Amino acid sequence: MEIISALTVYTEGNTYHSLNFKDQEGNWYNKTSNEMVKFTPDIAGDRVDRTKLCPEYKGYKMASGSVEGKHVKTPISDYYALDNSYVVTMRNEIEAYEKLGSGHPNICKYHGCQVEDNLVTGIVLDEYSEPLEDAVIDSPQRLVEQLEDAVRYIHSVGVVHGDINPKNIMVHDGNLFLIDFDSCGADNPKCGSEGYMSPNYAKTEADDWYAVGKVKEFVMKSARSNDEPRGDRPQQGTAESAA
Incomplete structure (x- = not known):
C-alpha cells in the first residue's frame, strides 16, 4: 500500500x-x-472510484522531472465525492493555474499536473513552509502591496480567487505568495473563510478586494504586536491571548 x-x-x-x-x-x-x-502497510479501507475525485485530463500542462522539494496537491477524501464536488474543485484550481501561468512573482508557482489513466491525480506546486498567519511580519506594507499586485494580476486574466485569507497566503524569504485557488468558479461549492467573506459574498472581484482589506488589517495588527516590548504583550493563558 x-x-x-x-x-x-x-x-x-x-x-x-x-x-x-x-x-x-x-x-x-x-x-x-x-x-x-x-x-500502515496492511491498512484496509473502502474502494474509491477515482472518477469521483479526479478531474478528466484535458490537455493541461504536464509536470516533468522530480517532485522532490515540491508540493503535490492530491485528491484528498471521498468525503467530497458525496456530491462529486471535489472533481469541480480540483478542475477549477487547475484551470486557474493554467490561466495564471508563471506571470506573477507573488503567486504560487505551478509546475503542471500528474496524470494516470487520463485522470489528473495531482497538481505540482512550489513548496512554502510558513503561512502568513504564523509569520513574523517585518515589512507589513511591502507584503500588502505584493498581495494587492497579485490580486490585480489574477483579475486581469479572469481569475477570482474566492478565499483570500492568511492561511492561503505564504511567506518565504520576506516575500508573499498567494496559494490555494480551489475556490475558483461559480459552479464550485467551496467558498470563502469566516471573517474574510464579504456580507454579500458571491465570488466576485469585489469579494476578493474585501478579503484583501481584511488581510491588511490582520497584517498591520500582527506587525504592531511584533513591535511591542515583550513585557507589554499579553501572556499565554490570559483571556486576551485566548480571544
Whole structure:
C-alpha cells in the first residue's frame, strides 16, 4: 500500500480523519474515522472510484522531472465525492493555474499536473513552509502591496480567487505568495473563510478586494504586536491571548 493523501475534515460539529491510499495495482482506497487514522502497510479501507475525485485530463500542462522539494496537491477524501464536488474543485484550481501561468512573482508557482489513466491525480506546486498567519511580519506594507499586485494580476486574466485569507497566503524569504485557488468558479461549492467573506459574498472581484482589506488589517495588527516590548504583550493563558 502507498499513501496518497491525508485530511482532517471539520463539519457540523464533527471531526473526520481520512486517508487515501493505493495498492500495487493502482486501485485507490479510503479509510475515514472519527479518530486519527494511522497509515500502515496492511491498512484496509473502502474502494474509491477515482472518477469521483479526479478531474478528466484535458490537455493541461504536464509536470516533468522530480517532485522532490515540491508540493503535490492530491485528491484528498471521498468525503467530497458525496456530491462529486471535489472533481469541480480540483478542475477549477487547475484551470486557474493554467490561466495564471508563471506571470506573477507573488503567486504560487505551478509546475503542471500528474496524470494516470487520463485522470489528473495531482497538481505540482512550489513548496512554502510558513503561512502568513504564523509569520513574523517585518515589512507589513511591502507584503500588502505584493498581495494587492497579485490580486490585480489574477483579475486581469479572469481569475477570482474566492478565499483570500492568511492561511492561503505564504511567506518565504520576506516575500508573499498567494496559494490555494480551489475556490475558483461559480459552479464550485467551496467558498470563502469566516471573517474574510464579504456580507454579500458571491465570488466576485469585489469579494476578493474585501478579503484583501481584511488581510491588511490582520497584517498591520500582527506587525504592531511584533513591535511591542515583550513585557507589554499579553501572556499565554490570559483571556486576551485566548480571544
